[in-house]
Amino acid sequence: xxxxxRYFVGKFLWFCITLVAAFILNFTLPRLMPGDPVAAIVxxxxxxxxxxTGVQAIYEQYAELFGTNRPMLEQFVLYLRNVxxxxxxxxxxxxxRTVADVLRASLWWTIILxxxxxxVGWIVGxxxxxxxxxxxxGFDKVLMPISIFMSSLPAFGMAVVLLVLFGVTxxxxxxxxxxxxxxxxxxxxxxxxxxxxxxxLPFWSIVLVTIGGQAIGMRSMAIYELNADYVRYxxxxxxxxxKIVGYVFRNxxxxxxxxxxxxxxxxxxxALVAEIIFSYPGLGTTLLTAIRGxxxxxxxxxxLIITIMVLVANFAIEILYGFLDPRIKAAQAD
Amino acid sequence: MRHLTRQVFNSGKFVVGxxxxxxxxxxxxxxxxxxxxPPLEIIGQGNFFPPGLYVNVYDSxxxxxxxxxxxxxxxxxxxxxxxxxxxxxxxxxxxxxGFPESEIDIENTAQLLDQWTNNFDPTKRFxxxxxxxxxxxxxxxxxxxxxxxxxxxxxxxxxxxxASLEEAGVVAQNDYIVVNEVPNVRLLPLGTDxxxxxxxxxxxxATKVSLIIGFVAGSxxxxxxxxxxxxxxxxxxxxxxxxxxxTNLLTVIPSFVLLILISFSIGQEQRGAFTIAVVIGLTSWxxxxxxxxxxxxxxxxxxHVNLSKLSGHSISxxxxxxxxxxxxxxxxxxxxxxxxxxxxxxAGLSILGLGPRTTEVATLGLMxxxxxxxxxxxxxxxxxxxxxxxxxxxxxxxxxLMNTGLDQVFNPALRE
Numbered sequence: 001x002x003x004x005x006r007y008f009v010g011k012f013l014w015f016c017i018t019l020v021a022a023f024i025l026n027f028t029l030p031r032l033m034p035g036d037p038v039a040a041i042v043x044x045x046x047x048x049x050x051x052x053t054g055v056q057a058i059y060e061q062y063a064e065l066f067g068t069n070r071p072m073l074e075q076f077v078l079y080l081r082n083v084x085x086x087x088x089x090x091x092x093x094x095x096x097r098t099v100a101d102v103l104r105a106s107l108w109w110t111i112i113l114x115x116x117x118x119x120v121g122w123i124v125g126x127x128x129x130x131x132x133x134x135x136x137x138g139f140d141k142v143l144m145p146i147s148i149f150m151s152s153l154p155a156f157g158m159a160v161v162l163l164v165l166f167g168v169t170x171x172x173x174x175x176x177x178x179x180x181x182x183x184x185x186x187x188x189x190x191x192x193x194x195x196x197x198x199x200x201l202p203f204w205s206i207v208l209v210t211i212g213g214q215a216i217g218m219r220s221m222a223i224y225e226l227n228a229d230y231v232r233y234x235x236x237x238x239x240x241x242x243k244i245v246g247y248v249f250r251n252x253x254x255x256x257x258x259x260x261x262x263x264x265x266x267x268x269x270x271a272l273v274a275e276i277i278f279s280y281p282g283l284g285t286t287l288l289t290a291i292r293g294x295x296x297x298x299x300x301x302x303x304l305i306i307t308i309m310v311l312v313a314n315f316a317i318e319i320l321y322g323f324l325d326p327r328i329k330a331a332q333a334d
Numbered sequence: 335m336r337h338l339t340r341q342v343f344n345s346g347k348f349v350v351g352x353x354x355x356x357x358x359x360x361x362x363x364x365x366x367x368x369x370x371x372p373p374l375e376i377i378g379q380g381n382f383f384p385p386g387l388y389v390n391v392y393d394s395x396x397x398x399x400x401x402x403x404x405x406x407x408x409x410x411x412x413x414x415x416x417x418x419x420x421x422x423x424x425x426x427x428x429x430x431x432g433f434p435e436s437e438i439d440i441e442n443t444a445q446l447l448d449q450w451t452n453n454f455d456p457t458k459r460f461x462x463x464x465x466x467x468x469x470x471x472x473x474x475x476x477x478x479x480x481x482x483x484x485x486x487x488x489x490x491x492x493x494x495x496x497a498s499l500e501e502a503g504v505v506a507q508n509d510y511i512v513v514n515e516v517p518n519v520r521l522l523p524l525g526t527d528x529x530x531x532x533x534x535x536x537x538x539x540a541t542k543v544s545l546i547i548g549f550v551a552g553s554x555x556x557x558x559x560x561x562x563x564x565x566x567x568x569x570x571x572x573x574x575x576x577x578x579x580x581t582n583l584l585t586v587i588p589s590f591v592l593l594i595l596i597s598f599s600i601g602q603e604q605r606g607a608f609t610i611a612v613v614i615g616l617t618s619w620x621x622x623x624x625x626x627x628x629x630x631x632x633x634x635x636x637x638h639v640n641l642s643k644l645s646g647h648s649i650s651x652x653x654x655x656x657x658x659x660x661x662x663x664x665x666x667x668x669x670x671x672x673x674x675x676x677x678x679x680x681a682g683l684s685i686l687g688l689g690p691r692t693t694e695v696a697t698l699g700l701m702x703x704x705x706x707x708x709x710x711x712x713x714x715x716x717x718x719x720x721x722x723x724x725x726x727x728x729x730x731x732x733x734x735l736m737n738t739g740l741d742q743v744f745n746p747a748l749r750e
Binding site for chain 1: 582583585586587588589590591592594595596598599674678681682685686687688702706711712714716719720723726727730731733734735738741
């Protein structure tokens, strides 16, 4: 455990750096554009408002909230302090709810949907990919085109297909929402069942899309490994096939874990759009309502939360990788 | 070069992907020449007209009528008018009146109507039957009587002087027209969308715009990735450190989030299809940079590069003559993947409502966005969204197949 310290500290430092970079990007990008962001917000908000003093009042209120009338650096400090206190201001489109309140309600939906879905998709995809590489022949010939096609289908496309097939045509599963519209969230059996039923379509649309991409990647990795010298040597030594497959799988899965760490951002973004198709009450749908309502504080906070979520997931995968890859342990022992 | 081309075209995956892609390209080029309809013209009054051949009713009244005596015409007409609710009601009445249930087949229209006309009696009442029910059955009976009549429909024209209706013609039940003779016929193979626009024409135009977006974004991303990858891989040292720092940073920060922030900040008015393409290109170069860099690093110390250095060639010469040819295949593969992911990124962005401005062009993402806003999937208007998803999937599928095929040609380890 002690030997790992350098690795973990390094990864943690990198996590902090990316976090700071994410804050800076989230802060600067909207402000890089020509024009005053607050003026733009107010002009969108004040469309159809003829009362000039009212517009002026709105302008001053938001200028104060975002501190746009102060120097850039001071604005950034103000922004950091607000974020640290979880204070993102009021939501424009869902006034008088605060942004933090809106996000608190939707964040958990996204986490319980996306994490299991991506993990299940990753495991199934890698198993299928390894089997395709090992068995070759008919299994490979059938699985590969299907995987390429499935990974070509964007998550929202898969979502629409599943929605129409199972929700509209067969009427097996509900088409939208996170639970029945006639229920109030509680811990009763009826509510949990309703949640479970609403969970199925978004879950499987993410899983199916993930499987395709992972299977292709794992197949290539496993083919490389199967042709490696150590495999031939082990065969020559008379080691059982089962055991060799175990070695191959372990070696091939390591790059796949790194791949997952790198691709998790793309996966989460795809899954967010899939949420929208089902009006699932997560961050994706929140983002959509925020954009439709030109709700700048909510958009900014949602994108920040998504980024932080991805960074944390990335960090967690890197830590896990440290335990799984024996080379890292060996390097620490030096 | 010829050998290489032959090798590439020997790969089954590449050929299939290439054929699909070229097919889509050909349709996009040829369709507007054959059918020069303006793609965003609103032709339908109302939304989501079903796919089919639209024949002008007014014209068809005044084109010559031909009498065909077809046996099943009446049955077909009644079958199309009698919906399943009416059929169930008939069944209910018949069984309630003591008719044997096993003899009723609600799918057999002729038999059902026969049973109904022979047995229905408006004065009959059953236990549990309300007055409203009774009236409903009487109304049903009257409407069925109308269906069963054999007289034609009279076409009346208003006389402008007396304001009275005068008979202009009779359409008999066995009158037919030939579609070719009707002057106004429009085929809408995919119906219309929520604005009443021809979906097929719009889809072809949208595919073109989306392909252009993909190509522009992919080229920008590949160019930036290539330059940064070459610099960082070949020069190394601090340049490498700085470039890799930003590359690693942007790899973990999801580019989709950056895309959302930038597109939102640009504002609706400034967001054309081209701007979106540029923004997508500017946020998606990291993968190419990584791939190019690792290739360049493995090439950097090869003998032929060292020889070139010793001969005193300049850095730009070495990069162009000794390094680029070796990474060309990777760059092409990266470009193919960038095009497909850019098309998907545009679609995702449009679904969020941050796509290109809506009034000028259609893109695949925008079509999907409108179909979703108007609840087309739930209402069952499949023609408004399935074709779009199929086109998106086909484009991405063909590009991915081409990429996999190329990968197998250039990476001998992956060959079967």
